Amino acid sequence: MTRNQVYDAAEVYLQTKINPFTERLKISKTPRKKNISIAMDKGEEITDTIDNDIKLKWRFTEPEKKQKDEYHSANDSKRWFELVFDKKHKDTVMDSYLPYVFARAKAIQEEEKVVRLYTRGLGDDENDNRGSSGWGSIKMEHPSNFGTMAMDPELKRMVIDDLDRFVRRREFYKRVGKAWKRGYLLYGPPGTGKSSLIAAMANYLKFDVYDLELSGVHSNCDLRRVLLSATNRSIMVIEDIDCCAKVQNRGREPDPRSHNNRLTLSGLLNFIDGLWSSCGDERIIVFTTNHKDRLDPALLRPGRMDVHIHMSYCTAKGFDILDSNYLGIHESNPHHLCKEVKGLIESTEVTPAEVAEELMKSDDANGTLSKGLSISSRKRRSRMIK
Numbered sequence: 001m002t003r004n005q006v007y008d009a010a011e012v013y014l015q016t017k018i019n020p021f022t023e024r025l026k027i028s029k030t031p032r033k034k035n036i037s038i039a040m041d042k043g044e045e046i047t048d049t050i051d052n053d054i055k056l057k058w059r060f061t062e063p064e065k066k067q068k069d070e071y072h073s074a075n076d077s078k079r080w081f082e083l084v085f086d087k088k089h090k091d092t093v094m095d096s097y098l099p100y101v102f103a104r105a106k107a108i109q110e111e112e113k114v115v116r117l118y119t120r121g122l123g124d125d126e127n128d129n130r131g132s133s134g135w136g137s138i139k140m141e142h143p144s145n146f147g148t149m150a151m152d153p154e155l156k157r158m159v160i161d162d163l164d165r166f167v168r169r170r171e172f173y174k175r176v177g178k179a180w181k182r183g184y185l186l187y188g189p190p191g192t193g194k195s196s197l198i199a200a201m202a203n204y205l206k207f208d209v210y211d212l213e214l215s216g217v218h219s220n221c222d223l224r225r226v227l228l229s230a231t232n233r234s235i236m237v238i239e240d241i242d243c244c245a246k247v248q249n250r251g252r253e254p255d256p257r258s259h260n261n262r263l264t265l266s267g268l269l270n271f272i273d274g275l276w277s278s279c280g281d282e283r284i285i286v287f288t289t290n291h292k293d294r295l296d297p298a299l300l301r302p303g304r305m306d307v308h309i310h311m312s313y314c315t316a317k318g319f320d321i322l323d324s325n326y327l328g329i330h331e332s333n334p335h336h337l338c339k340e341v342k343g344l345i346e347s348t349e350v351t352p353a354e355v356a357e358e359l360m361k362s363d364d365a366n367g368t369l370s371k372g373l374s375i376s377s378r379k380r381r382s383r384m385i386k
């Protein structure tokens with residue numbers, strides 16, 4: 001049974017209007033929500049106003065439950081909200097108040113949403129309607145966010161702006177006749193934050209993450225089924241794409257006979273920009289690689305992955321962020337060793353993961369930074385000898 005979206009929006013919106021005079025409330029919590037939800041109970045009324053002028057009254061109504069229906073969800077469909085107002089305000093209510101209720105409800109739901117991490121092989125998620133595609137999910141607890149990411153500030157700004165533009169461009173994508181999708185290729189050495197950036201993107205947008213292991217996908221049909229069963233407003237991640245031999249054609253002509261019996265690069269590309277790409281909305285696909293040079297040129301052609309992001313070794317600016325996250329040292333009041341450490345970091349290939357590991361070891365800034373200095377200079381010397 002499809003749910004009545006007006007009912008759902010009203011239920012969420014009215015949580016914010018509950019006042020001390022509401023006598024009976026219902027509380028609930030589902031695994032997909034961060035907090036307890038509070039809702040009106042049967043017979044309760046809540047008043048609201050438009051522009052502090054037009055008065056409206058919401059009343060929650062539910063028929064008497066028959067004894068045997070006490071715990072039966074079929075009765076759910078018979079609950080409703082009654083919205084009472086002077087009929088001369090009908091246009092205002094329909095054209096501006098109800099759209100406002102919808103927008104507020106959507107914002108509250110976004111705020112409340114718990115980001116989930118899907119992977120195959122966890123077993124089908126009983127709360128989800130993913131058919132037999134094998135996706136199971138757990139709550140994504142990765143704490144990475146754009147504040148904690150040690151990245152060049154301009155690059156970080158560019159990524160945030162790109163994501164913001166993407167989510168607000170529903171009409172734009174429709175107008176230009178493009179699927180509402182965005183592809184990111186994250187490349188750079190291990191430990192530069194590719195996975196952390198994906199988590200930061202997901203936490204920022206509140207999009208679920210689908211972590212797809214291509215080694216477990218056996219054919220293009222299988223891929224289609226798996227990708228189609230992911231939900232909208234999600235990030236599909238394929239890590240280390242260069243390591244998947246199945247999707248490296250490197251100029252070889254695909255054999256049309258076995259086209260659907262095995263996974264091919266063209267099958268994957270079909271999902272990025274072919275006919276299948278138009279299934280679903282607001283979807284992001286992310287490929288990561290430690291070796292961009294090893295990727296099949298077909299994946300790198302213009303228009304295929306919209307944004308290529310180079311995750312680089314740690315820079316002085318990146319160190320400032322890590323230093324502040326791990327040791328609480330702020331740029332405005334730097335430790336006397338910071339300048340020297342930053343100088344070494346700029347002249348050494350050291351990953352943010354390596355720097356983070358050193359900074360984790362103690363909360364004594366002096367000892368940690370001195371030790372970091374000696375490690376960086378040792379690393380630099382060993383590079384110079386090579």
Ligand SMILES: Nc1ncnc2c1ncn2[C@@H]1O[C@H](COP(=O)(O)OP(=O)(O)OP(=O)(O)O)[C@@H](O)[C@H]1O
Binds near residue numbers: 148193197290311
């Ligand atoms: N740019 C970064 N900013 C903040 N922390 C980082 C960054 N890069 C790495 N780290 C830290 O190092 C750990 C490992 O990084 P992460 O797994 O994101 O790197 P990766 O590039 O995805 O590595 P791999 O290619 O091996 O998967 C992270 O959990 C985080 O603590």
